[in-house]
Amino acid sequence: MPNTKRTLVTGGSGFLGSYLCESLLADGHDVLCVDNFQTGSRRNIEHLLGHPRFELMRHDITVPLYVEVDEIWNLACPASPVHYQSDPVKTVKTSVMGAINMLGLARRTKSRIFQASTSEVYGDPHIHPQTEGYWGNVNPNGPRSCYDEGKRCAETLFFDYHRQYNVQIRMARIFNTYGPRMSENDGRVVSNFVVQALKGEPLTLYGDGSQTRSFCYVDDLIRGFRALMSCDDSVPQPVNLGNPTELTILELAELVVQLTGSRSRVEFRALPGDDPLQRKPDISRATDMLKWKPEIALRVGLERTIKYFDAHLSGRQTRIHLELMDAGDTGIPAAPMHIIGRNGDGARI
Template sequence: MNILITGGAGFLGSHLCDALIEKGHDILCVDNFFTGNKSNISHLLTNPNFTLIRHDVTFPLYVEVDQIYNLACPASPIHYQFDPVQTTKTSVHGAINMLGLAKRLKARILQASTSEVYGDPEIHPQTEEYWGRVNPIGIRSCYDEGKRCAETLFFDYWRQHKLEIKVMRIFNTYGPRMHPNDGRVVSNFIVQALNNKPITIYGDGSQTRSFCYVDDLITGMIKLMESHKSITGPINMGNPSEFTMIELAELVIKLTSSRSKLKFKPLPEDDPKQRQPNISLAKSKLNWSPKVSLEEGLNKTIIYFKNLLDK
């Protein structure tokens, strides 16, 4: 098939390009390189089944494809708060443009949504039926509400135009090709530990996250796209194993043999206290669950960052 991946030069997008090329598909990778990096897909540039277009999804795109994976949007707080208006436009205008393209082509389209639609949740773990607790005017709202609006648009296109849609809610994902300065906790901790610098923990370190290795996430994403058209989602994808920030920091220090010490700072505004997916739907509908343990995934990620820092 001819498959369009928006945000294809980003962390997740580049791994998706690899996986779909390996399956024999022709890939059209679209990215404006705000957070994507050409180095993530440089190994694919000479592949005859791979095409790269520099384009911003807030503008219409006229191409011919069979499937669309819509991954375009900065996903780390540092990047999405840099230009919050553009972040909202990327989620909302980008969704409108990609849904319009899918409607014209009668193509199946997948939206990479996020666990951030749950905000700072009152229920734990989070199920797809939970509507969330999001601050609509906070500093994270550009991302949270942008993604929530994108989900609204997807389901309205499904109801109004009978479009084949897939919506997945991605929980914390990590692995090689994360941006070293994206402010996400795994990349932060690893880079700080490799440099023997203090590891920055916000709050008292008791807040929790659940970390899914990128290979597991991409497998689930493709399974959802290839599932029966009646499975629209939204569907949670992530690793339900839950860790406190202190537990993560101590494990990273151990795996890197670092001399780093912990340094505590105030908790940022609207930072969720708990985040853990209920993945019962993914298990029952897609026969998907993560396989890679946190220690195994961290070791692979540490090797990537070590090579990056050694260059």
């Protein structure tokens, strides 16, 4: 008898959630996808709608949910600053009340529950790279606090439900992840740069471009999710999941321009408040505990992402991701750089 489960994925029609639904279905599980469509899109899960083991429910997790499941994946929460700052009170409610409702459901159904936490719990970190033992440097009342502190409170709730009620929890601290199906207009740097480069518009770079990030391709991340959820961990602890290869935002802009063959230039803007200057995961715990590490190089992941947005922007509604799984040479020409200095004077940086 195969060990198939009735799984619940909150935020299942979002970027990461849609890949998780696919992965669970592929392994024979039933998937109940719950989403309020605040930032998710039906397009992300359209190809799953006819699947006999897939069910979609429009529901907001700030409201209790009464269903029978064996496993809960709590991903619901807007993830990009543009979205989470557009209704910050709602963002806190989703993280905190959503966590209480899903933990209550896990307690009643005796389900194991996974939380999509974030590297933002480290805030603007004082140590680098960030290990899970670091408690963070977070502004409690700034423009990003609704997300950062909401997620921190959700972590507290998860660990308290474990200690108090013995709920089986798994806690992933996710670092920047990218790939096809990212939302086009949510201000996240990879989708922003790719879309701007494909449209031939200037790439908007906040700050001087020296701030660093590390980017994990979505397939690597979902593999990490699955490994964490199924690992035997009687004393749960948060686990960083991300790609430790660090680069500056300016280097990212240059790579996107090169891979798209765009003639776009870079336009510098003021750095928004509380934007962390450095971000890079220490993934030793994930490597030891889960034998997990990212495998997809940035260049390869970006090529797949560019191909997706290229088709998306030109209105081709194909099953792009499935095609991309087999894609070898993307045929994207290497192109000269067209990066102009901050004065727009044509100087090459």
